[in-house]
Amino acid sequence: MSYFSNISSAITTLVDGMKVTMGYFVRPREHVTLQYPDEVWPIPTRNIGVGEIDSYNTIRSKLHVDFEDCIGCKACERACPVDCIDIETFKAGPEEDIGTTKNDTKIKLRVTSFTIDMSECMFCDLCTHPCPEDCIRMTPDYQFISNDNVKLEVTPEERWRDRGHLIYQFSKVSPIERAQRQAEAEKVAAAKAAAMEAKKAAAAKVAAEKAAVEQAALESAAHEAGEAPEMVTTPTANVESAPEAPQILETVVEEEAMEKLDIPMETITIAEAPVENPAPTETTAPPETSTDTEDSSKGETENG
Amino acid sequence: MIQLLANWILSFDILSGMASSVAWGLSLFIVAALIFVFVALNAIVLVYFERKVSAFMQVRLGPMRVGKFGTLQTVADALKLLQKEDIIPRMADKVLFVVGPWVILIASVVTFAAIPFSDTLLAANMNIGLFYVVSISSIVVLGIVMSGWASNNKWSLYGAMRSAAQIISYEIPVGITLIAVVAVVGSLNLQTIIEAQGGTGNLFHWIPIPLPNWFIFHSPFLFLAAFVYLIGATAEINRTPFDIPEAESELVAGFMTEFSGLRWALFFLSEYANATLVAFLVAIVFLGGWQSPFADYEGTQIGFSIITIVALMWSFFVRTKTGRLSVYPLGLSLIITIAAWLFPGFAIWMASPGIFWMLMKVGSIIFMLMWFRWTFPRLRVDQLMYVSWKVLLPLSLINLMGVAVWMWLTGEIQF
Numbered sequence: 001m002s003y004f005s006n007i008s009s010a011i012t013t014l015v016d017g018m019k020v021t022m023g024y025f026v027r028p029r030e031h032v033t034l035q036y037p038d039e040v041w042p043i044p045t046r047n048i049g050v051g052e053i054d055s056y057n058t059i060r061s062k063l064h065v066d067f068e069d070c071i072g073c074k075a076c077e078r079a080c081p082v083d084c085i086d087i088e089t090f091k092a093g094p095e096e097d098i099g100t101t102k103n104d105t106k107i108k109l110r111v112t113s114f115t116i117d118m119s120e121c122m123f124c125d126l127c128t129h130p131c132p133e134d135c136i137r138m139t140p141d142y143q144f145i146s147n148d149n150v151k152l153e154v155t156p157e158e159r160w161r162d163r164g165h166l167i168y169q170f171s172k173v174s175p176i177e178r179a180q181r182q183a184e185a186e187k188v189a190a191a192k193a194a195a196m197e198a199k200k201a202a203a204a205k206v207a208a209e210k211a212a213v214e215q216a217a218l219e220s221a222a223h224e225a226g227e228a229p230e231m232v233t234t235p236t237a238n239v240e241s242a243p244e245a246p247q248i249l250e251t252v253v254e255e256e257a258m259e260k261l262d263i264p265m266e267t268i269t270i271a272e273a274p275v276e277n278p279a280p281t282e283t284t285a286p287p288e289t290s291t292d293t294e295d296s297s298k299g300e301t302e303n304g
Numbered sequence: 305m306i307q308l309l310a311n312w313i314l315s316f317d318i319l320s321g322m323a324s325s326v327a328w329g330l331s332l333f334i335v336a337a338l339i340f341v342f343v344a345l346n347a348i349v350l351v352y353f354e355r356k357v358s359a360f361m362q363v364r365l366g367p368m369r370v371g372k373f374g375t376l377q378t379v380a381d382a383l384k385l386l387q388k389e390d391i392i393p394r395m396a397d398k399v400l401f402v403v404g405p406w407v408i409l410i411a412s413v414v415t416f417a418a419i420p421f422s423d424t425l426l427a428a429n430m431n432i433g434l435f436y437v438v439s440i441s442s443i444v445v446l447g448i449v450m451s452g453w454a455s456n457n458k459w460s461l462y463g464a465m466r467s468a469a470q471i472i473s474y475e476i477p478v479g480i481t482l483i484a485v486v487a488v489v490g491s492l493n494l495q496t497i498i499e500a501q502g503g504t505g506n507l508f509h510w511i512p513i514p515l516p517n518w519f520i521f522h523s524p525f526l527f528l529a530a531f532v533y534l535i536g537a538t539a540e541i542n543r544t545p546f547d548i549p550e551a552e553s554e555l556v557a558g559f560m561t562e563f564s565g566l567r568w569a570l571f572f573l574s575e576y577a578n579a580t581l582v583a584f585l586v587a588i589v590f591l592g593g594w595q596s597p598f599a600d601y602e603g604t605q606i607g608f609s610i611i612t613i614v615a616l617m618w619s620f621f622v623r624t625k626t627g628r629l630s631v632y633p634l635g636l637s638l639i640i641t642i643a644a645w646l647f648p649g650f651a652i653w654m655a656s657p658g659i660f661w662m663l664m665k666v667g668s669i670i671f672m673l674m675w676f677r678w679t680f681p682r683l684r685v686d687q688l689m690y691v692s693w694k695v696l697l698p699l700s701l702i703n704l705m706g707v708a709v710w711m712w713l714t715g716e717i718q719f
Binding site: 003007014017018020021022024025026030031032033035 | 357359360361362363364365368632675676678679680694695
């Protein structure tokens with residue numbers, strides 16, 4: 001009799017299954033499919049209890065820069081733990097008006113390149129807080145999709161990673177202007193190098209004259225007073241403070257060079273950072289602060 | 305239809321000088337092309353339909369991106385298949401590999417020559433129409449074995465052997481079931497079978513429910529026979545749950561494993577042509593073919609009123625059970641009912657036989673096949689043989705004898 005019970009159970013179970021599928025078939029609006037590009041899941045909100053809730057209750061994803069408000073201070077670049085932000089700035093000319101930010105701050109630096117490598121970014125949000133103009137911020141855009149197929153040129157060393165599509169250029173300065181500014185900066189650097197040469201030569205000359213004079217004085221004193229050992233320390237002190245004197249000379253030379261190139265004086269400060277000009281008092285500073293300043297000396301000198 | 309077309313061609317003044325044999329050949333070619341176009345378009349529509357049905361049954365959406373609601377999806381797929389590279393495996397039997405798909409396609413397309421779409425629209429009105437359809441459609445298994453053998457692939461060969469065993473097994477209950485109907489009509493002509501189902505009568509001859517004289521309502525035996533035939537035919541066309549010849553989880557794609565591009569498209573075409581053929585046969589043999597379910601003008605109005613009441617009750621039932629209001633069946637039947645009462649012409653059209661009713665019935669059967677496919681799990685090989693030899697074959701034999709006894713009891717035949 002299991003033959004007939006098998007058949008009857010087969011029929012009842014088949015009818016049960018068909019009821020289930022028909023039940024779903026007549027309610028197609030309850031589908032679970034998400035038409036992805038047209039529909040997306042809502043971004044989860046959260047409240048970590050720090051700061052203003054509005055600025056914290058979204059997920060942190062793609063970085064965005066309001067380029068019109070960027071003053072090129074490089075605070076974000078320095079704050080970034082993974083160095084994924086790369087900014088290139090050039091000083092604007094004295095008559096040049098770049099514009100003002102939304103906080104009515106006058107922009108003095110022309111930001112010719114502002115790239116963020118989102119393949120390196122670790123979404124820590126540390127770059128957004130130092131920004132004085134609140135122009136860099138985390139957006140909830142987790143999809144990294146754009147309609148324009150812009151792929152930034154990567155350096156040959158990084159080409160094996162092929163992440164050009166994840167490096168975002170926020171600067172709206174045209175490549176032509178950027179090339180012009182770079183050429184100007186090279187000119188300035190060349191002038192600076194020439195000035196340095198001149199300064200060094202002058203300093204060496206002055207030092208040599210001074211040393212010669214002192215040597216002569218020392219020799220004459222030694223001759224006059226015979227043996228006077230306590231007097232030997234004074235010439236060394238003079239030699240240490242000798243750069244104080246050529247400092248004035250240096251600026252004079254630079255100003256002359258700038259007048260020739262018709263470029264304002266402040267531009268020099270870009271190239272000034274690598275120049276070692278340690279006054280005796282500065283060498284006594286604690287070692288840890290000095291290493292810090294070395295790391296980001298390029299930016300700090302510009303900010304003033 | 306071919307003779308009609310030939311006469312129509314010769315009726316033009318310019319063409320009247322044409323020899324009648326040329327006109328005959330031309331109209332033959334036109335009809336053959338029309339049948340092939342029907343099969344191809346049918347496959348494109350049915351693939352879309354099947355994908356949508358399966359998606360809705362699985363709480364998905366199905367194709368949505370190509371065209372509005374994905375309507376052009378299968379067109380795009382067909383174009384893609386035509387563009388694909390024509391690959392013949394190096395160790396394959398090249399002649400059989402090339403011929404196999406064409407044998408399958410031709411065997412499934414040629415059967416449509418005998419299928420009546422309406423009382424006038426059919427290619428060839430044969431005396432042995434039913435026999436022709438059943439015998440020609442079993443050539444498909446030859447093509448399957450050819451392609452499976454030629455592929456020189458163990459999955460293909462397994463699929464082909466399984467297919468041969470399955471189709472040969474299931475043809476016996478299917479044939480005997482059809483013989484039961486032939487015993488009632490006394491003819492193998494498909495038009496005669498349909499004409500025998502006209503008008504209305506009681507359910508199972510004695511139960512006083514007015515229903516059309518379709519053979520599914522003829523007797524309890526033929527009612528069972530309809531389901532036996534549907535199950536057997538599902539197995540014969542290798543559709544799920546009887547798709548062990550191409551069982552994806554066991555045999556990759558069975559006898560289609562090595563095929564790609566156009567040849568694979570031919571398999572697909574013949575698969576849906578076969579499904580349509582089975583639906584046509586069920587509609588012709590058991591559901592009255594192109595006969596309207598309504599006897600006349602008043603029958604249409606009353607019939608649709610009853611359908612509307614049933615739909616209303618069903619809507620309330622669904623609402624009490626699931627808390628949702630299902631409006632589509634109710635709304636559709638209500639619209640048709642109102643139209644039938646308001647416009648007599650519409651009611652008369654609904655009551656008259658024609659291609660509309662044929663396609664409605666065929667569509668319902670195809671939907672039922674899809675419903676089976678997306679509900680039932682695949683049978684094991686031994687279960688498949690069990691169902692065929694131990695369940696369907698005895699049942700069909702009982703049906704055959706039962707129909708004979710029934711006709712003697714009801715006085716349809718006298719000794």
